[in-house]
Amino acid sequence: MRPFRSTVARAALLGVSFALVSPLPLAPAFPRAVARSAPDSFADLAARLLPAVVNVSSTQTITAKAGSPGAGPEMPIFPPGSPFEQFFKDFLNRNRQGQGGPGGGGGGDQPRPERRAQSLGSGFIIDQSGLVVTNNHVIEGADEISVILQDNTTLKAQVVGRDESGDIALLKVKADKPLPTVPFGDSSQSRVGDWVLAIGNPFGLGGTVTAGIVSARGRDIHQGQYDDFIQTDASINRGNSGGPLFNMDGQVIGINTAIFSPSGGSIGIGFSIPSNMAKNTVAQLRQYGHPRRGWLGVKIQQVTPDIAESLGLKDASGAMVAGVTDGGPADKAKLRNGDIILKFDNQDVKEMHNLPRIVADAQVGEEVPVVIWRDGKEVTVQTTLAERPNDTQLASADATKPVDTTKPTDISGLGLKVAPVSSDLKDKFSLQDGQKGVVITDVSPNTPAAERGLKPGDVIMEVQQGEVASPADVQKQVDAARGADRKFVLMLIQREGGVQYVPLSLSNVPAGKDKQPG
Structure with a gap:
């Protein structure tokens, strides 16, 4: 069908007619989308690439005792009351007894014969000398690895290096001739x-x-x-x-x-x-045998609109620092809890999950600029990246002397009561020795604190990025946020699962008059 030439022509074809009183404004002109046609065939390209793609076969020896998980076939799952349930149960019992299981002559604790488990995957050759890239999960736990070429030649392979986090492995095979290769693209x-x-x-x-x-x-x-x-x-x-x-x-x-x-x-x-991402990792596996990722030494959380508003940040972007590893690169660069990382190494950090990838790709030992949001303005600090350690649990709490017990104090407008850390509260809520902050002892229902899931035993470490050691410190920061017309007050909360920033809504309740459920 030919395209419609005018509005009137279109209406006539639909069986209606009307007259235009005045010209209609022209629709904005958009660039015409042009799609390239599909190739007539992929045959030439496939023929060129296939020789460099290999099959990867790995075998693993598994030894199990009778009656242990993986020792033999398991009971299939049937609907309740299925007639097949008893049939398979009897079959499996006879099978186990015949192999030294319960009631058999061989004894249920005797080891069963070793068996070989095989897994199949794929890979590709990147160097004529025989370097093959594959996934780590293809060869994980393998005793033997074989690479099968397109002409069915089977070559034994050795692991050059593995990256468990990135799921990449680099293998090496020996061939009597240069092997076909394929290059990495951008x-x-x-x-x-x-x-x-x-x-x-x-x-x-x-x-x-x-x-x-x-x-x-x-x-x-x-x-x-x-x-x-x-x-x-x-x-x-x-x-x-x-x-x-x-x-x-x-x-x-x-x-x-x-x-x-x-x-x-x-x-x-x-x-x-x-x-x-892969070619950087492969280069490190080839040189070092393991990945060398950049490491900043921070725990981070997502910046929500509520958190952004409480800190005067225009957009809810970046990654919020919720913990700094002692002695790590961030600690040496004077990063602190509550900083929001907006840029790392001149790359925008739009969301929290962007930061680990950007940091990991940065060069170990390189000094990079970090743009952070602190105290209502952008600040740039320099940090020298370290290599990410195997054990990421490096943070430790500094020991401080607990504050004497006092009566719990209401925090106006938030629906919670707090008290200094005491020996009684440490025992009641299983707090660690040297615990810093102020303990939440009670949370009223239908209040900002309850809406955010706060509960007795949670510890307030900071309010509006300032450390607190007493109920008075908490109330002072809350009043200051309310006086600055903030809609939310930001608290750093420590609980069993770690630390997290939590924004609490500041209602229009005047200071000193707690909001009651109603």
Whole structure:
């Protein structure tokens, strides 16, 4: 059908007519979207890439005692009352007895024969000498690893290095000739809608090529703190793990790692580690045998609109410092609780989860600028990054002398009572020796404190980024926030799960008159 030429012409075709009294304003002109046509065939590209994609086979020896988890077949799950339930129960009992289980001649505690478990995945060659990249979960716990080339040549592989957090592994094989390779590309240049090819070993079938597009970028699937996946609808199944995702130039822009699937099969939602993240890690594995990620030494939390308002920050962006590791880079740079990191190494920190990735990619030992929001203004500090340690539990509390017991005090307008730390309260709420702050002893229902989930035993460490040691300190900071027309007052709360900043709503209740439920 030809395009409609005018509003009147369109109305006539629909069986109605009208007259225009005055000209209508023209619609704004938008750039015309032009899509490139799909390739006639991916055959030439696939033929060039397939030789560099390998199957990765790993085996693991498993020894189990009779009756222990994994010792034998388990009871399938049946609906209650199913006739198959007793059938399988009898079958399994006979099977265990015949192998030295309960009632058998061999004794239930005798070790069962070792068995070999095998897993299959994919990988790709990045160096002619035999360096192969795959996922760490493909070879995790393996006793033996083999790499199978396209011509079915099987080569024993050794682990050069592994990155458990990033799920990347680098293998090395020895071949009698230079091996075909594929290069890493720039994943930042890939756009949603670009064509991609996935090549791998789904279900052990060998070199399999599937095509699709980049469906989304920057996906956080809650697999780790460095999540930044490329999402694709190219068919990815079990066994594709560790295989490459190619752009149309034959460059690796991702490592196929995970799928979203209720059934276990492909439904068109696959996730790949971006090449820009992977190639930095691979270079470190090649040089050091382990990843060397930058480390700042802070615990962070999301900046909510309520927190932003309480601190006079225009936008709810950045990462809020909720803890500083003693002696770490942040501590040496004088970062403190309540600082909001807006930029790190000249990169904007739009959300909390952006910061770990930016810090991890920074060079260890490099001095970088950090822009923070503190005391109502931007401040820039310099910090020298350290290498992230294996044990991230480095923070320790300074010992201070507890304050004597006093009567709990109401904090006006918030619906809570607080008291200094005392031996009685430490015993009652299982507080640690040397506990700092002020203890919440009571929370009234239907109040700002109750709405935010505060409860007796929580400890107020700071109010409006200022340390508090007595109920008077808390009340003073609350009154100051109310006097500055703040809608929220920000408190640093310590509880069993750690520390967290909590904004409490400041109602219009005058100071000294607590809000009562009604």
